[in-house]
Amino acid sequence: MAKIKPKKQATLSDIAANVGVAPMTVSRVMNGNGYVSEETREKVMRAAKEMKYRRNGLAHNLKRQRTDTIGLVLGDISNPYSTELANAIRETLSARGYNLFICISEHSAKEDIAAFESLVNHSVDGLIVATRSNKGGDEYLKEIVESNVPVVVIGRDFQHKSVDFVSTDNLNGGFEATRHLIDLGHRRIGFIGATLSGGSSLKRLQGYLKALEQYKIPVDERLITGRKEAISEVPGYSTEKMGYEGMKRLLSLPNRPTAVFARNDFTAIGAITAIKEAGLKIPEDIAMVGFDDIPLAVHTSPALTTVRQPMRLQGQLAAEMLLQRIEREEPEQRRERILNCELIIRNSTV
Amino acid sequence: MAKIKPKKQATLSDIAANVGVAPMTVSRVMNGNGYVSEETREKVMRAAKEMKYRRNGLAHNLKRQRTDTIGLVLGDISNPYSTELANAIRETLSARGYNLFICISEHSAKEDIAAFESLVNHSVDGLIVATRSNKGGDEYLKEIVESNVPVVVIGRDFQHKSVDFVSTDNLNGGFEATRHLIDLGHRRIGFIGATLSGGSSLKRLQGYLKALEQYKIPVDERLITGRKEAISEVPGYSTEKMGYEGMKRLLSLPNRPTAVFARNDFTAIGAITAIKEAGLKIPEDIAMVGFDDIPLAVHTSPALTTVRQPMRLQGQLAAEMLLQRIEREEPEQRRERILNCELIIRNSTV
DNA sequence: ATTTGGTGTGTTAACGATAACTTTTGTAAC
DNA sequence: GTTACAAAAGTTATCGTTAACACACCAAAT
Numbered sequence: 212m213a214k215i216k217p218k219k220q221a222t223l224s225d226i227a228a229n230v231g232v233a234p235m236t237v238s239r240v241m242n243g244n245g246y247v248s249e250e251t252r253e254k255v256m257r258a259a260k261e262m263k264y265r266r267n268g269l270a271h272n273l274k275r276q277r278t279d280t281i282g283l284v285l286g287d288i289s290n291p292y293s294t295e296l297a298n299a300i301r302e303t304l305s306a307r308g309y310n311l312f313i314c315i316s317e318h319s320a321k322e323d324i325a326a327f328e329s330l331v332n333h334s335v336d337g338l339i340v341a342t343r344s345n346k347g348g349d350e351y352l353k354e355i356v357e358s359n360v361p362v363v364v365i366g367r368d369f370q371h372k373s374v375d376f377v378s379t380d381n382l383n384g385g386f387e388a389t390r391h392l393i394d395l396g397h398r399r400i401g402f403i404g405a406t407l408s409g410g411s412s413l414k415r416l417q418g419y420l421k422a423l424e425q426y427k428i429p430v431d432e433r434l435i436t437g438r439k440e441a442i443s444e445v446p447g448y449s450t451e452k453m454g455y456e457g458m459k460r461l462l463s464l465p466n467r468p469t470a471v472f473a474r475n476d477f478t479a480i481g482a483i484t485a486i487k488e489a490g491l492k493i494p495e496d497i498a499m500v501g502f503d504d505i506p507l508a509v510h511t512s513p514a515l516t517t518v519r520q521p522m523r524l525q526g527q528l529a530a531e532m533l534l535q536r537i538e539r540e541e542p543e544q545r546r547e548r549i550l551n552c553e554l555i556i557r558n559s560t561v
Numbered sequence: 562m563a564k565i566k567p568k569k570q571a572t573l574s575d576i577a578a579n580v581g582v583a584p585m586t587v588s589r590v591m592n593g594n595g596y597v598s599e600e601t602r603e604k605v606m607r608a609a610k611e612m613k614y615r616r617n618g619l620a621h622n623l624k625r626q627r628t629d630t631i632g633l634v635l636g637d638i639s640n641p642y643s644t645e646l647a648n649a650i651r652e653t654l655s656a657r658g659y660n661l662f663i664c665i666s667e668h669s670a671k672e673d674i675a676a677f678e679s680l681v682n683h684s685v686d687g688l689i690v691a692t693r694s695n696k697g698g699d700e701y702l703k704e705i706v707e708s709n710v711p712v713v714v715i716g717r718d719f720q721h722k723s724v725d726f727v728s729t730d731n732l733n734g735g736f737e738a739t740r741h742l743i744d745l746g747h748r749r750i751g752f753i754g755a756t757l758s759g760g761s762s763l764k765r766l767q768g769y770l771k772a773l774e775q776y777k778i779p780v781d782e783r784l785i786t787g788r789k790e791a792i793s794e795v796p797g798y799s800t801e802k803m804g805y806e807g808m809k810r811l812l813s814l815p816n817r818p819t820a821v822f823a824r825n826d827f828t829a830i831g832a833i834t835a836i837k838e839a840g841l842k843i844p845e846d847i848a849m850v851g852f853d854d855i856p857l858a859v860h861t862s863p864a865l866t867t868v869r870q871p872m873r874l875q876g877q878l879a880a881e882m883l884l885q886r887i888e889r890e891e892p893e894q895r896r897e898r899i900l901n902c903e904l905i906i907r908n909s910t911v
Numbered sequence: 912a913t914t915t916g917g918t919g920t921g922t923t924a925a926c927g928a929t930a931a932c933t934t935t936t937g938t939a940a941c
Numbered sequence: 942g943t944t945a946c947a948a949a950a951g952t953t954a955t956c957g958t959t960a961a962c963a964c965a966c967c968a969a970a971t
Binding site: 234 | 959
């Protein structure tokens with residue numbers, strides 16, 4: 212046996228030279244295809260083990276023209292929503308023989324682009340995007356799509372003829388949540404966490420507005436709190452803090468709301484803290500509805516009324532749609548799947 | 562201009578053929594180095610844009626012999642601990658020009674191996690591992706390390722001369738948490754969430770035992786709940802559920818504990834739910850201490866006394882140590898960094 | 912004795928990009 | 942008019958792997 216190279220990875224040729232065969236023969240041994248005599252196989256195996264051989268995936272994938280890898284770009288991974296999504300996607304892909312690489316982008320265009328770029332640079336076979344929409348990121352994503360990388364988006368705006376779309380019915384969820392409060396007799400209903408981005412929270416706000424309109428309750432702008440900045444500048448955010456601060460503002464109003472719908476459960480939890488700090492009772496003084504039904508919603512006190520969205524199902528569908536795009540020949544039409552969500556009534560409203 | 566190819570990615574050669582120059586010239590234009598006339602540059606740029614050219618990262622990285630990408634393998638991403646870690650790592654790497662790919666492995670050897678393999682196959686420049694230790698996974702990890710991939714582990718067992726190690730002082734944290742309860746006069750103190758894996762929770766249990774010993778309090782096995790299965794079979798777990806069920810068991814004891822130390826905050830939150838369900842008061846009937854100081858710890862009712870560990874710092878250090886290994890020539894000794902943690906006293910104990 | 916066909920192995924060329932080298936062209940200096 | 946040298950290209954070889962083909966060799970079948 213020749214000396215083992217000091218630092219570098221051993222290659223097929225290294226082993227071939229060592230054993231005294233052609234690199235192709237080593238390749239055959241490693242991949243277990245083609246004819247190789249038992250004697251040669253053993254010699255090669257031994258040398259490979261000794262030299263700590265490990266196939267170079269870049270070269271392998273370059274030759275194969277595929278990587279069996281999917282990229283997922285997530286925004287806020289602190290949110291159990293993202294977590295469940297990621298797990299469902301991973302499980303679905305894993306069952307079909309694909310790996311999943313996750314990149315985080317805390318909602319800035321720059322980070323979105325960096326994430327897209329690094330995944331595409333590694334030649335992922337497809338991309339699932341679940342960040343909030345923003346101008347720069349979307350432009351870059353469009354380029355990627357048009358250079359023929361299969362893409363599916365989850366719960367965010369992105370109109371493109373060859374990009375599939377999975378989401379929950381945030382509009383109707385927001386509507387149901389608000390209607391629930393109206394049915395309970397509330398007329399001054401606040402909304403916490405409005406943003407201008409074209410994502411799910413906008414839809415939830417629209418559902419809120421729709422419910423008010425349908426029940427002829429005038430909209431009071433002061434009851435709607437949130438962030439008004441331009442989409443592209445939105446930094447990493449803490450929705451819990453947003454809920455806390457939003458609620459503070461609502462509580463300081465001369466005529467404070469008797470009920471509040473928060474854009475998501477974290478926001479609601481922050482709001483609950485503010486309400487308790489003010490010495491008020493939930494739901495007697497202020498009723499509270501969240502969105503998502505994160506695992507902790509049942510543990511807050513009082514347990515949180517919220518809108519449950521099928522997180523796992525969204526991930527699963529997105530993964531399946533992406534694989535279909537990857538594995539099918541025919542270019543398809545854009546597909547949209549908008550899933551129903553469900554109002555879960557707990558003690559924060561009744 | 563020639564016709565645009567129907568589905569495939571355009572390559573340098575495609576553009577070269579289209580414009581009527583050599584591939585190398587196109588490469589020069591794309592990378593902005595070497596001499597290219599303004600005229601040619603423009604023609605090439607135009608063609609590239611039209612053909613939606615995108616550099617093949619596999620080929621590029623194969624040639625470069627590096628990817629500027631680091632892989633992170635996480636266990637439970639539902640835990641804010643992992644989240645913070647990931648964010649800190651990403652920020653540190655990003656500042657140094659590296660990308661981060663995250664793989665999830667819900668604590669099974671099979672998934673660990675799959676994650677390691679897919680990252681190494683993509684030739685990441687280094688690997689940060691923050692999963693729980695398990696036999697199969699560790700063996701595979703050893704192979705990877707010995708084939709010269711730089712690796713750093715966080716908060717988990719893995720002894721290897723060329724693998725750096727970052728963790729918090731879980732032993733002392735467990736000790737302090739328990740001592741706090743002892744100082745408050747408690748003598749029957751439960752522990753929820755023991756596991757046999759060589760990770761952080763074992764150390765926390767040891768800290769608990771050490772405190773009992775030091776204060777001459779006899780250990781009552783019945784007060785220690787957890788999972789006894791073999792390490793390699795541990796499935797995806799819900800620590801919250803573990804806390805709930807563990808607490809139920811403790812409550813059913815003839816002589817129930819007056820205080821409980823939970824392996825982490827999620828477990829503590831589950832335990833709190835069980836305590837409340839039993840109609841008992843915290844901390845009057847049962848005092849509760851958690852570990853991690855997740856953002857929600859301050860929002861539980863009562864707010865949770867817990868041991869804060871510097872999550873961001875751990876991530877940052879791990880990333881820096883890894884980059885040093887990658888960028889330095891000299892092979893170094895194994896380095897260990899064990900960070901202090903801090904007891905945060907809130908209302909669940911006093 | 913020759914065909915057939917499986918077995919074992921080597922050779923070549925590609926995957927896409929690019930470093931290093933070579934060639935050609937233009938043009939300013941002597 | 943020749944030299945000199947920068948500018949603008951082209952050519953070759955390589956990163957590590959592998960598909961496709963070529964070529965031995967040997968046993969069984971004709």
